[in-house]
Amino acid sequence: MSGTHEITELLGDGIADELRESVHAVAEVLPGIYTFDTMDLAYENRRKEGRELYDRSVASMQRTGVGFKYPTATIEESPNAVLRKLLKFSVIHRPISSIPGIKTNFTGKLDLDIIRIATGGTYDDPGQMIGDYAAASLRIVDRKTCEQAARYAFSVAMRERKSLTSSSKYTIQRITDGLFEDIVQEVANEFQYSGQIEHRRELFDALLAKLVMDPENFQVVLVLNEYGDFLSDLASGMVGSLGLGASVSLAFSEKGQVAAAMFDATHGTAPDIAGQNKANPTAILLAFSMMLKHLGDTQSGEALRKGLFECLDAGETTGDIGGPHNTESFTREVIERVRANLAE
Numbered sequence: 157m158s159g160t161h162e163i164t165e166l167l168g169d170g171i172a173d174e175l176r177e178s179v180h181a182v183a184e185v186l187p188g189i190y191t192f193d194t195m196d197l198a199y200e201n202r203r204k205e206g207r208e209l210y211d212r213s214v215a216s217m218q219r220t221g222v223g224f225k226y227p228t229a230t231i232e233e234s235p236n237a238v239l240r241k242l243l244k245f246s247v248i249h250r251p252i253s254s255i256p257g258i259k260t261n262f263t264g265k266l267d268l269d270i271i272r273i274a275t276g277g278t279y280d281d282p283g284q285m286i287g288d289y290a291a292a293s294l295r296i297v298d299r300k301t302c303e304q305a306a307r308y309a310f311s312v313a314m315r316e317r318k319s320l321t322s323s324s325k326y327t328i329q330r331i332t333d334g335l336f337e338d339i340v341q342e343v344a345n346e347f348q349y350s351g352q353i354e355h356r357r358e359l360f361d362a363l364l365a366k367l368v369m370d371p372e373n374f375q376v377v378l379v380l381n382e383y384g385d386f387l388s389d390l391a392s393g394m395v396g397s398l399g400l401g402a403s404v405s406l407a408f409s410e411k412g413q414v415a416a417a418m419f420d421a422t423h424g425t426a427p428d429i430a431g432q433n434k435a436n437p438t439a440i441l442l443a444f445s446m447m448l449k450h451l452g453d454t455q456s457g458e459a460l461r462k463g464l465f466e467c468l469d470a471g472e473t474t475g476d477i478g479g480p481h482n483t484e485s486f487t488r489e490v491i492e493r494v495r496a497n498l499a500e
């Protein structure tokens with residue numbers, strides 16, 4: 157399926173402009189039509205327009221339901237943190253898979269979709285001292301957010317025909333993690349996914365060991381805030397790259413539907429190479445591929461992801477990871493493969 161989609165595009169700093177050219181060049185060869193409501197979140201413009209710019213960006217994303225963001229510099233404020241707060245993002249979906257051609261100490265093959273509840277847990281409470289000798293913090297697990305995350309996770313598992321593992325320490329943190337696992341089970345039953353999608357629960361410590369030993373047994377993994385934090389870094393380390401990742405931040409409506417989804421690359425603005433046609437657009441193009449799948453343009457999303465991996469596998473990469481290409485020539489290589497994949 158491919159149709160017309162409007163996307164809120166959030167410009168950024170450093171290499172953002174080069175990345176944008178690469179994304180638009182790829183978008184042009186796809187069968188779908190993509191129009192962009194563009195907001196300039198580059199630092200100079202943020203300074204000039206202030207809060208009003210964020211309000212317009214938020215209104216646009218609430219209208220289109222989809223945001224695509226380039227890296228922004230954190231100088232006076234972190235645009236990511238501001239948008240997270242204004243749009244009430246509560247879940248982060250981060251696919252992490254083995255990348256062809258990237259050297260890593262881990263020899264297994266990883267292909268994970270980490271879906272992390274990005275609020276609550278112990279991270280929302282700074283804690284407090286109890287006298288001089290102890291400190292305590294509150295751990296919050298919120299029913300509604302768990303339900304929303306679980307529904308989203310099951311829908312991804314369904315779309316991608318993958319199994320789903322929910323993971324926590326439900327035997328120790330019986331109340332908080334127990335509530336999380338109960339809700340995941342409720343959602344599984346409610347949507348009658350149980351029969352169609354393999355759902356397992358796994359203690360989080362056991363998950364870490366099993367993931368390293370038998371990575372092929374894990375596909376979509378749904379976790380609470382802290383666990384997702386640890387798991388994302390472990391998985392990034394396993395595939396040998398923190399710099400080639402992409403993710404989507406999600407906000408939900410009262411009814412539990414995705415109200416806003418903002419896609420971006422996990423790397424920063426790389427000011428040292430900005431404007432030199434050296435930026436590696438792999439991560440931002442992976443973010444674009446995720447967005448295409450979210451929009452229902454699954455074939456285009458897959459053709460792009462496959463095309464990127466084919467380039468990396470063939471050593472047709474940008475200079476930062478040892479290849480002969482600059483941003484433009486790498487983008488041309490990707491486009492050639494995307495075209496071939498779409499024609500298959």
Ligand code: ATP
Pocket residue numbers: 171227228229230399423424425426427428429434435436437476
């Ligand atoms: P920021 O403050 O925005 O996080 P930074 O330079 O501190 O910027 P990164 O942007 O993640 O952090 O960059 C770290 C290093 O990796 C830099 O040397 C940068 O050039 C390189 N780098 C990051 N992203 C890319 C990319 N897409 N292509 C090529 N090199 C990159």
